[in-house]
Amino acid sequence: MxxxxxxxxxxxxxxxxxxxxxxxxxxxxxxxxxxxxxxxxxxxxxxxxxxxxxxxxxxxxxxNRYIEYGSGLRSVSLGHAHPRVIEAVRRELDRGSNFVRPSIVEVEAAERFLATVPTAEMVKFAKNGSDATTAAVRLARAVTGRPRVAICGDHPFFSVDDWFIGTTPMSAGIPAATTELTVAFPYGDLAATEALLTRYQDEVACLILEPAGHSEPPPGYLAGLRELADRHGCVLIFDEMITGFRWSEAGAQGLYGVVPDLSTFGKALGNGFAVSALAGRREVMEPGGLRHSGDRVFLLSTTHGAETHSLAAAMAVQATYVEEGxxxxxxxxxxxxxxxxxxxxxxxxxxxxxxxxxxxxxxxxxxxxxxxxxxxxxxxxxxxxxxxxxxxxxxxxxxxxxxxxxxxxxxxxxxxxxxxxxxxxxxxxxxxxxxxxxxxxxxxxxx
Missing domain, CATH: 3.90.1150.10 (Aspartate Aminotransferase, domain 1)
Known part of the structure; x- marks a missing residue:
C-alpha cells in the first residue's frame, strides 16, 4: 500500500x-x-x-472547524445560537427563570404549542424526552387499568426508563419482572399487532411508536393502528421526538392525518434548549390534573420543567418554523x-x-x-x-x-x-x- x-x-x-x-x-x-x-x-x-x-x-x-450534521442529536434544527431563539431566551433570563408559582410564560407556551399542534387539547412541558414518554406510559396504564406496554420493536429508542431499557442489551440493573411487562410489535404489520393484542387480551395499556422512521408508513398503516387501538381499548401514543417539526410543524400526525391519544415532542422543540412536551386528548391528560373525580396520576412534576427561558426558546422555534417555512x-x-x-x-x-x-x-x-x-x-x-x-x-x-x-x-x-x-x-x-x-x-x- x-x-x-x-x-x-x-x-x-x-x-x-x-x-x-x-x-x-x-x-x-x-x-x-x-x-x-x-x-x-x-x-x-x-x-x-x-x-x-x-x-x-x-x-x-x-x-478545527467542521460542517455539522445531526446537530445536538437532531435537536438543533435551526442551527447553533439562532438569533431569534437567543434573543427570546435573553429577554426571559433578565426576568427570572423559575418561581414558586407558574409563570405567565407557561400558559403562553401552552397556547402556542396547541396552536401549532392542533390535534392535541392539553400539553405539559418537561426537560427531556424520556420524562415525556414515561409519563405517557403511566397515563395509559392509569386510564386503562392495564399493565403491559407494547412498543414498536423496529424503532431504536423510547426512554432511559426501565420499561424500555430493559428490552435492550443494556438491561443490567433492571428487574426481569419489569421487562416482562413490555412486549413488541413490528412496524407496518397490522396483522402481527392484532395477534399481539389478542394474545394479551385486555392486558395492553398502550401502543407506542414513532409514526415514521427511515421509510414512509405503508398506506393505511397509521389509520389501521388507530382502529386497532380503539377496538382493543388501548391508548395510541406517537413518539414525535424526531418527527415533530421535521415532518411538519404539527408533527407526523399533522402530515398523515391520524390523531393519537397522546404524543410526545422534544429535540427540535427547543433548538438545543432543554424542553419536551407531552400532549394529547383532554380526557386522557386530565387524570394527571386536579379537575377530575378519579384517582390522581403523578404525571409530570419537575422543578425545572417550566423554566421560562426554555419555554421562550420553544415559542421562538415554533414561530420561526411557521413564519419562515x-x-x-x-x-x-x-x-x-x-x-x-x-x-x-x-x-x-x-x-x-x-x-x-x-x-x-x-x-x-x-x-x-x-x-x-x-x-x-x-x-x-x-x-x-x-x-x-x-x-x-x-x-x-x-x-x-x-x-x-x-x-x-x-x-x-x-x-x-x-x-x-x-x-x-x-x-x-x-x-x-x-x-x-x-x-x-x-x-x-x-x-
Missing part, C-alpha cells in the same frame, strides 16, 4: 481533544452525558471535543444532500455500499461491506475521511442553517471518502485505513 493511502496521512490531529476526552472519562461515566455522544461512536483518537458552534458549523478545542427548507436541503451523496458514491463505484436512507429532513447513512452487510469497520473508515475533510457527520440529518456551499463541500468530502472506500472494498479489508479500533453500536451488553 502506498504511504499516501494510509490513514495517518489525513493530517487531522486532535491532541487537546484527546486530553479532554481522558479528563471526561475520569470524571463522567462514559465520557459524555449522552451515550450517542461517546467517543466510542467515533474513530479512535478522532473524537473532537467541541468549543463552540455557530449556525451549521462547530469548532473543536484544537481549532423551516420544514420545507429542511426537506430541500436534505434532498440536495442525498442526491449529491448518492451521485458521489455511484461515481466512485460504491453506490451499493454507502446508502442514504430516510426522509429528506432526517437522513441517515448505512455503510456496507463487500458482502453488502452492515459494517462498523467501514463506518469507521467513512467517518475518518469525513472528519479529515472537515465534516462532522454521525448522520446526514440537516439543519436549516446549512448553505448550498456547505452541502457542496460535504459532497466533495464524501466523494474523497468514497474513493478510499473503494480501495478498501477492492482489498476486501478496511483494516489498514482504520488506525485503531472500529466504532461501536450504542446498545451492547459489554464495553
Amino acid at each position: 502506498a504511504t499516501e493511502d494510509c490513514v495517518e496521512s489525513e493530517g487531522l490531529q486532535l491532541p487537546r481533544s484527546r486530553m479532554a476526552n481522558e479528563r471526561l472519562h475520569a470524571l463522567i461515566p462514559g465520557g459524555a452525558h449522552t451515550y450517542a455522544k461517546g467517543d466510542d461512536q467515533y474513530p479512535e483518537n478522532l473524537a473532537p471535543v467541541i468549543s463552540h458552534g455557530r449556525g451549521a458549523h462547530v469548532w473543536d478545542i484544537d481549532g 423551516v420544514t420545507a427548507r429542511l426537506h430541500a436541503l436534505g434532498e440536495r444532500l442525498a442526491a449529491g451523496v448518492r451521485d458521489a458514491a455511484a461515481g466512485m463505484g460504491v453506490g451499493d455500499h454507502i446508502v442514504v436512507r430516510g426522509r429528506a429532513s432526517n437522513l441517515v447513512f448505512a455503510t456496507l461491506d463487500e458482502n453488502l452487510q452492515p459494517s462498523q469497520e467501514y463506518r469507521t473508515l467513512f467517518l475518518r475521511r469525513l472528519l479529515a475533510g472537515g465534516v462532522l457527520a454521525p448522520s446526514f440529518v440537516v439543519s436549516s442553517a446549512l448553505s448550498d456551499a456547505d452541502i457542496d463541500r460535504t459532497v466533495e468530502v464524501v466523494a474523497q471518502a468514497c474513493a478510499v472506500y473503494r480501495k478498501a472494498l477492492d482489498a476486501a479489508d478496511p483494516t489498514p485505513w482504520l488506525a485503531g479500533r472500529p466504532v461501536k453500536p450504542v446498545f451492547r451488553r459489554l464495553v
